[in-house]
Amino acid sequence: MRRNNRRRSRSAEDAADFHDDDGKTRISRVNEGELDFYRRRAMRSSAVLLFFFAVIVARLWHLQMQRGEEYLKLAQNNRVRALDIAAPRGNILDRKGREIVTNRPAFNVVWAREGNRIDEALIKKVAAMLELDITELLARIRKMAGTPGHIPIRLAENLDWDKVALIENNRMELPGIRIEVAPQRVYHYGNLASHMIGYLGEISKDELKAAEPDFYRPGDMLGKMGLERLREKDLRGEKGRQYMEVNSLGFEQRNLKGLEPLPGNDLQLTIDVELQEVAEKMMTEAEYAGAAVAVEVNTGRILMIASSPVLDLSKFIGGISRKDWKEMLDNPRHPLINKTVQGQYPPASTYKIVTALAALAEGLVSPDSTVYCPGSYRFGNRTYRCWKKNGHGTVNLKSALAESCDVYFYHVGQRLGVNRIASYARHLGLGMKTGVEIEHEKSGLIPTSDWKLKRYGKPWQDGETLSIAIGQGFNLVTPLQLTMMTAAVANGGKLYRPSIIEMVRDSDGHVIEQFQVTELDHFTGQERNLRLIKDSLVDVVHGRRGTGRKAQLPGITVAGKTGTAQVVRLKQYKHLKEKDIPYNYRDHAWFTCFAPAEKPEIAVTVLVEHGLHGGAAAAPIAQAVMQKYFADRLPKTDTNGTESPSLSVPVVGD
Structure with a gap:
């Protein structure tokens, strides 16, 4: 009872706090504080709501005003x-x-x-x-x-x-x-x-x-x-x-x-399809593997550049099959290799041009200097043989080049040394890339004494120079390099960068790129010596005992050089006739030339892999290319496709 009375008494007091003396409602100090608390809470909540509302409005404004076009395109892409x-x-x-x-x-x-x-x-x-x-x-x-x-x-x-x-x-x-x-x-x-x-x-x-x-x-x-x-x-x-x-x-x-x-x-x-067709047709019909190149002597334009066997482009369209790819890889004539710039071969007797020029320039020989060739040359404990077993007798520079006498160049090479020969070879563009716009071009190799020491860790031997002097040994060149060397000899010592692009035109016919002659080297001061070598090379083709007579053209003076690059010399095949030697062991055949000799326009080089002799295998192809090039300047009886009388002349040696 007391507890209830106390509660009623407290409630009455609390109720009295809400009324003043006049009977009006009043708020106690305690309840006024609570209202302030709720008021502040409401204000904070409103501020948060206003903040998020402002963010949403700002985002909508950004999407509509700043990125509206972008999203419009995206929307359109949903239907376009x-x-x-x-x-x-x-x-x-x-x-x-x-x-x-x-x-x-x-x-x-x-x-x-x-x-x-x-x-x-x-x-x-x-x-x-x-x-x-x-x-x-x-x-x-x-x-x-x-x-x-x-x-x-x-x-x-x-x-x-x-x-x-x-x-x-x-x-x-x-x-x-x-x-x-x-x-x-x-x-x-x-x-x-x-x-x-x-x-x-x-x-x-x-x-x-x-x-x-x-x-x-x-x-x-x-x-x-x-x-x-x-x-x-x-x-x-x-x-x-x-x-x-x-x-x-x-x-x-x-x-x-x-x-x-x-x-x-x-x-x-810069290619002439008629020259290209002639070279490729002859090499294909003869089933030759090799390369043929023709260039303008005074510009470096490539007129023909053929690698044989050709690629069957139809097999590559849509992707080549594994079977066809394997057949190409297993083909002993290696059709996948572009032999004009990727094939590296000993230059053989064509390199005698370099040796002859070096000897003349260094004053070690004169046009009248002679060497007796008995068919071999004894150096140290080894005998170096000439291609002609019975020898050439007494020869000078001109006859040595014309008849490709090895013994003469053994003597000259020994006096020159490998480094001096290499120096002149590089002036003529050998041992370095030509810069032509063709894939995977090789640089070849022109050895020096330092090169051998670095490569093999052994000093150069004098006997190795004799092999180098006639284009054998470590020497390696590409057919394109040899063509540019021949062109440099023909034009008086200017080495040009070869080009296959004459011009580039857009779809409206406007020229956007034009061929420019680029001179890489100029062998000055050798005009007299180069003329002497050119005269000697004329005898290679037109001389009575020349090795390149199958390159003759009626009314056109051709200067050239043959070469037979030894692949490997095996004793077990010595007793066989050349045609009976297995294909892979036969020598490579070279022929390089230019014409007209008096005022050169075109240089042609042909390499026939395992073709044995340059005069027999390579020279006729070069002759056919030049015959097509000079067709309008030859007697009409020789432009109807019949065989030139010069082709019936027997050829010996390189």
Whole structure:
């Protein structure tokens, strides 16, 4: 009872706190503090709400005002798809404007999938229509795994009209399958100059990673070899764009306005297709492996550059098969090697030009200096033999070059030494890259005493100089290097950088790049000595005992030098006739020349691998090339394709 009375008493007091004497309501000090607390809390809550509201407004303003156009484009892209249109590659022409490589429309089957799921039933139906192996089509599809679904997959290329019509007539049953029209390379002269021109192939994953990301896509074609690769940026052009409206599921609805592709630039080469055809035809018909090069003596323009066997470019289109690749690798004539710049061979007797020039320039011999050749030369405990067993008798520089006497150059080489010979060889461009715009060019090798010490850790032996003097031993040159050396001798000592590009023109015909003569070296002060050597080289072709008589042309004076490069000398084959020696052990055959000797215009070099003698195997090819070059200056009876009377002359020696 007391507790209840106390509670009632306290409640009455509390109630009294809310009323004043006049009966009006009043607030105690305690309740006033509580109201302040709630008021502050409400203000803080309002401030937080206002802050977040301001952030939202600012974000909306940013999206609408600052990035509105960007998001508008993204929204449009949800309904508009852009497809690349391949640009026609630039044409490749010869020096006279004749088309070597151009383009034509090709019809390809592509699958415009909308995801990465493989519809095997659809692919089987397409494979049956195209008469293709389904595993091949599935391999192409899997190769594109991971790429965006809107990028079409090319299932087949270069369809004939019957298959194009079959696909078009059944389009309703082939969702996503369509015919794509794309430019296809056309080789008007077949495999002509195949090593130089090269071929196209589908871009690989590694190439795609290294390529320009805004230009190339999976499935694109690009140059894989030769000029097609080296001049990819010139030839490729600029892609066009085809815009397609698609529905919410991504399926095409209608075509929109697009951008036309821009064709690539045209390459006009310094090559003459007629000279190229002559050289390649002769080497192919004779089943020769080797190289042939022709250049303008006074400019460095390459007129013909042939490597044999030629490449079958059709096997590389769409990717070469493992079987074909293995056959090329196993071929003993090595068709994959561009022998004009990658093949390195002992220069043999053609190197006697260098030895002769060095001896004249150093004053060690004169035009009247003579050496007696009994058929061999004894040096130390070894006998060095001449190619002519019975010897040449007494010879001077002119007759030694004309008859290719080894003993004469043994004597000269011994007096010169390897380092002085090497110095003159380098002035003539040997032992270094020419700088030509062809892939994988080799530098060759012109040895010195320091080179051997560094390479083998052994000093140079005097006997090795004798082999070097006649172009054997460590000496290695490429056919292009030897051609440029011959041109330098012919023009009075100027070494030019060889070129295969005459000009580059854009699709409107404007010239954007023009050939420029580039002089690499000028062998001054040797005009008299070079004239003497040139006169000696004329005797090689036109002299009674010359070794290059199969290069003669009626009415044209030809100067040249033969060479027989020893591959290996095995005792077990000494008793055999040359034709019975196994192919890989036969000597290489060289012939290098220029004409007209009085005022040189063209230099030609021919190398026939395992061809035995330059005068017999290589000289006729050089003669045919020059005959075509001088066709309008030869007697008409000799331009109808009949054999020149000079070809019936027997040839001995190099």
